[in-house]
Amino acid sequence: MSERDAAAQQLEQWKAKNENKIGYATNSAGIGIVNPMTSLTIGKYGLIPLRDWQMIEHLSHFHRERIPERIVHAKGAGAFGVFECTKELSEYTSSSVFESVGKKTPIAVRFSNVAGNMGSADSVRDPRGFAIKFYTEEGIWDLVGNNTPIFFMRDPILFPMFIHTQKRNPVTNLRDWDAFWDYFSLTPMCVHQVMFLFSDRGIPNGHRHQHGYGSHTFSLIDKNRKLTWCKFIYKTNQGIENFEDPKEAERIAGEDPDYATRDLYNAIQNAKESGNNDYPSWTFYIQVMTPEQAKQQKFNVFDLTKVWPHKNFPLIKVGKFQLNRNPSNYFAEIEQLAFSPNNLTPGIGDSPDRMLQARMYSYQDAHRYRIGANFQQLPVNKPVNPRNNFQRDGLMSFYNQGGAPNYYPNSFGGPHPDSEAANWTPPPQQFEGKEDYYPEFFDEDNYSQPKVFWERVLNNDEKTRLVKNLASTIKLTKRDIQERTADMFANVSEDLGARLKQQLFGKSKVVHL
Incomplete structure (x- = not known):
């Protein structure tokens, strides 16, 4: 060799x-x-x-060797491993994943860039997808998240609009910074995520050196159907590493555009060959909040542009996972790996998070278009427990269930409702109000949490780099967009606004708070 x-x-x-x-x-x-x-x-x-x-x-x-690439998260890498529970959670959930200390569940993980196509570089400034598929004995649980705890919007109708601004201009076929910043400056709910994106965290040093977040608010349901709201967080045990200098990231993008993919593969392969068990790993945490506590908060706890303060809702360590097997074939096991946020196993539920509600439909629909109606029959997507349903036929149906009845009710021994399902479904929830469009939802508090990020999370060097990174692309837009964008960031902090205007226009007096 x-x-x-x-x-x-x-x-x-x-x-x-x-x-x-x-x-x-x-x-x-x-x-x-x-x-x-x-x-x-x-x-x-x-x-x-x-x-x-x-x-x-x-x-x-x-x-026909290429299926349509994903509209978002097209460029990705993945691997397989195991999740181990380190704290049983029967107090909160009946999920088998958390039923006992030491319980192990096979997993698949896919990392990805959000905006770029399949040929994009791994070291560009872009949010990273970080999705986990749990192969539980109760079915597939898909935890589909990112490397940030928040996102650009709180209403799903804006998602296609946002993605269009991140993709190529339909006339020039080039990245359009006017569209990029025009949209953001007109959509202040995005400011929290934009600050994350243009901070050091916007270009992680490979997939192994980033945290992951389920991002949405989910629910945990115990055996008595008591509901607790929940956030899922997974922190890298390799340590956070980012490209603080965008020029270094650009150099790597030119020399080795598959840098992160290569790094993940080699880390797993080297650990396997050395026998030292030094596989990439993450520690798994949850935050919990009772429905009563949720009503007392000054912000909407189901808003994807918000975080739950750790001071009030501390992290609880509940598990760990490692990635110890590379795919045997990338197309079969990673490109066809399909995650669906509606795949929620007993004891884990959704929430009134608008973005989560839409994703529970959107992902399944996208997979049926991209891979086919029977995508969940593919080996990498199928559950490990028996499947009995009323779905038949369609393209590439490997498991057509023989001559079993494909209708219900029937008197021929076909599948019947799960008598235990009522024990783990969420308790009834009551919602009040008239069916209507509520435009004020667009303008709910957009600046308080970004202000905390600026003033309490970032040190002065990190602030300087954030401002420089923002200015590097804002200055490529037309003047009125530059001014509008700078004013938006001034709503977060006078200091941030002044520093940004100094970078863009060289006139504003910088006020260091």
């Missing part, structure tokens, strides 16, 4: 393990291929006849 890194040696390692197992080349039906290097022709220089099934199958499959 050479001394190249583990990722570069993948083919050598495969050969060493399989050299004596390789048979002859076949088509998809198992029929031997005559010659994989030449087409069937009429004479040496003649035409290719239609009956060259070998070539036709080869090209036809090639045409």
Whole structure:
């Protein structure tokens, strides 16, 4: 073997393990291929006849080798591992994942960039997706989060609008900073997340050196159907590392655009080969809040642009997970890996978070378009427990349940309702008010928590870098957008606004608070 890194040696390692197992080349039906290097022709220089099934199958499959990329989170990396419970949570939930100390659950994790396409670089400034799939004996639990505890909006109708500003201009096919900052400066609910994005945290040093958050408010339901609101947080045990200098991140984007993907693969492979068990790992926490406490808060606890203050709702350590297996095939196990926020196993529920409510529909619908109606039959997505439902047929249905009745009710022994389900479903909730559009929801407090982030979380060097990062792209926009954006940040803090205006216009007096 050479001394190249583990990722570069993948083919050598495969050969060493399989050299004596390789048979002859076949088509998809198992029929031997005559010659994989030449087409069937009429004479040496003649035409290719239609009956060259070998070539036709080869090209036809090639045409279909790529499924549509995800609209968001297209560029990603992933691995497999195990979650271990370190604190049983029967006080809050009947979930089997947290039923006893030492309980282990297999998981899959996918990291991703939000805005870029599949060819984008790993070291660009962009939020990172951080999603976990738990293969529990009660079904699939998908915890679909990011590397930030908040997001850009609190209402899902804005999500397509926001994404359009992050994608390429439909005429020029280039990144459009006018659209980017025009939208943000007109949508002040985004300011908290924008400050995270343009801080050091906006460019993590690989996937292993970032925290993850379920972000939304979820619910935990105990065996008596008592509900507790919950946040999920997972902190890296490798330590937080970011690219503080954007120029360094740009250099790596040019030299090694797959930097984070390579780093994750090599970390797992090196730990496996060395036997030191030094696999990438995270510690898992929750925050909990009773419904009574939720009513007493001065902010909407279901608002995705807000965090729950740790001082009032401290982190509770409940588990840990490590990633100890790289995918055996990236397309099969990572590109086709599909997460759905509505996959909530017994003891874990949703909340009135508007964004979560919409994602519970949107993800499933997107997967059916991208992968097909039976995407949850794929090995990487299927549950480990038995499945009995009334869904049949459709593209690539591997598990059509034989001759079982595909309707209900029936008198032929088909699946029946789960008699235990009523014990873990959320208790009835009461909502009051008229059905209407409520535009004031748009303008709920957008600046208090960003002010805390500026004044209490960031040190002066971090503030300086944040302002410099913001100005680097705001200055590329037209003047009225620059002024509007600077005024928005001044609503967070006079100091922040003054520093930003100094960077943009070189006129404002800087006030250090």
